[in-house]
Amino acid sequence: MIIQTINLTKRYGKLAALKNLHLTIEEGECFGYIGPNGAGKTTTIRILATLLQPTWGEARVCGHTVGYESRLIRPLIGYVPDFFGAYEDMVVQEYLEFFAASYNIQGDQRKRVVGDVLELTDLSYKRDALVDGLSRGMKQRLSVARVLLHDPKVLFLDEPASGLDPRARIEMRELLKELRRMGKTIIISSHILHELAELCTTVGIIERGDLLFKGTIDEIVAQTRMGTIVEVRVGPQQDAAERVLKALPKVEQVKQDDGRLLVELTDDIHDFGFLAKALLENGLPLKALNEEQVNLETAFMRFTKGIVQ
Numbered sequence: 001m002i003i004q005t006i007n008l009t010k011r012y013g014k015l016a017a018l019k020n021l022h023l024t025i026e027e028g029e030c031f032g033y034i035g036p037n038g039a040g041k042t043t044t045i046r047i048l049a050t051l052l053q054p055t056w057g058e059a060r061v062c063g064h065t066v067g068y069e070s071r072l073i074r075p076l077i078g079y080v081p082d083f084f085g086a087y088e089d090m091v092v093q094e095y096l097e098f099f100a101a102s103y104n105i106q107g108d109q110r111k112r113v114v115g116d117v118l119e120l121t122d123l124s125y126k127r128d129a130l131v132d133g134l135s136r137g138m139k140q141r142l143s144v145a146r147v148l149l150h151d152p153k154v155l156f157l158d159e160p161a162s163g164l165d166p167r168a169r170i171e172m173r174e175l176l177k178e179l180r181r182m183g184k185t186i187i188i189s190s191h192i193l194h195e196l197a198e199l200c201t202t203v204g205i206i207e208r209g210d211l212l213f214k215g216t217i218d219e220i221v222a223q224t225r226m227g228t229i230v231e232v233r234v235g236p237q238q239d240a241a242e243r244v245l246k247a248l249p250k251v252e253q254v255k256q257d258d259g260r261l262l263v264e265l266t267d268d269i270h271d272f273g274f275l276a277k278a279l280l281e282n283g284l285p286l287k288a289l290n291e292e293q294v295n296l297e298t299a300f301m302r303f304t305k306g307i308v309q
Contacts, residue, residue: 001025001026001027002025002027002061003023003031003059003060003061003154003185003187004023004058004059004060005021005022005024005044005048005059006057006058006059007021007022007056008020008022008023008044008047008057008058008059009054009057010052010054010209011055016209017040017043017209018040018044018054018209019209019210021040021044021209021211023044023204023211023214025185025187025202026185027153027185028180028183028184028185029185029202030176030180030186030201030202031185031186031200031202031203031204032188032189032190032199032200032202032203032204033045033189033190033206034189034191034193034205034296035206036304039206039207040206040208040209041158041189044206045079045156045158045187047059048066048156048187049079049156050066050067050073050074050077051079053066053067054067061073061076061077062153062154064076075103075150075152076152076153077152077154077155078147078148078150078152078154078155078156079147079155079156079158080143080144080155080157080158081143081158082158082159082160082162084139084140084142087131088130088131089130089131089132090130090131091129092118092123092127092128092129092131092134092142093114093118093127093128095142096114096117096118096142096145096146096149097110099146099149100114100149105149105150113149114149117148118145120145120178121141121145121148122171122175123138126138136163136164136165136168137164137167137169137172138168140160140164141175143160144157144172144179152184153184153185154184154185154187155179155186155187156187157176157187157188157189159189159190159191160172160176160188161173161192169192169195173199176199177199188200193295193297193300194297196296197217200217202216203215203216203217203220205220205303205304207303207305212303212304220296220299220303221295223299224299224302224303228264228265228269228270229262229263229264229265229291230265230272230275230289230290230291230292231260231261231290231292232245232260232261232262232275232279232286232288232289233259233260233261233288234261234279234284235285235287237284238256238259238261241261244278244282245278248274248275248278250265250274251263251264251266251275252265252266260288262292263275272289
């Protein structure tokens with residue numbers, strides 16, 4: 001395994017940002033870390049990136065222990081925070097050459113590496129542009145280019161799509177897919193759950209410092225599926241429709257949710273045409289009848305309570 005934490009805990013006074021976190025990530029995984037604001041995602045990433053010391057517990061990256069062997073870890077990782085930072089008065093090429101020099105990449109090799117990461121991140125045409133004049137999306141891609149200069153094994157990305165417009169988010173997602181194909185191990189925190197579902201091989205859900213789940217998308221969906229749930233739309237007559245549906249013998253419960261009715265059926269029921277028949281027989285116009293699809297967003301809502309610290 002390339003990432004391992006054992007009883008990893010971080011406290012700020014009486015506040016526990018992380019509570020005995022046990023997490024393992026294998027080489028080549030793209031791990032999506034999700035949770036409400038203040039759940040402990042950034043704290044975990046900063047500890048793994050050797051920027052923060054845990055209160056107790058152990059974190060290992062590429063076989064090295066954070067704290068004791070941080071100097072051995074740093075050449076193997078790249079960290080992209082959720083903000084860009086300084087150096088805005090440089091042009092893009094100077095910015096990358098500055099960081100390449102800090103990794104002791106010299107001469108012709110430096111020019112070649114800078115050219116390669118500019119091409120990979122689709123920023124070659126901006127090599128002479130001022131960093132301060134780049135859009136938010138381009139700055140995020142430049143941040144990724146910066147951490148790729150020394151060819152790290154592990155990438156930590158904290159909300160890389162935060163504040164990006166739709167096109168920039170798509171470009172960032174495609175870049176991360178390419179890095180995954182290159183064999184990089186990627187740990188990414190994000191609130192854009194449908195994009196994580198497309199990108200990540202595994203996900204972890206954290207709330208109030210506790211890791212609630214770690215596994216594949218299929219595993220989390222299977223674990224949160226609660227029988228057959230049917231979405232019913234009838235227009236303004238929701239109360240009457242709710243009464244009709246609740247009286248049916250195969251219906252477990254009915255609840256109103258944002259202009260629709262969510263009808264939970266007993267586990268052995270998969271044909272829900274009888275719902276439409278009951279509504280029409282009672283003179284209620286039916287606008288839509290669909291089985292609710294359980295995805296990462298619905299699973300997240302069922303796992304978490306929305307409590308922040």
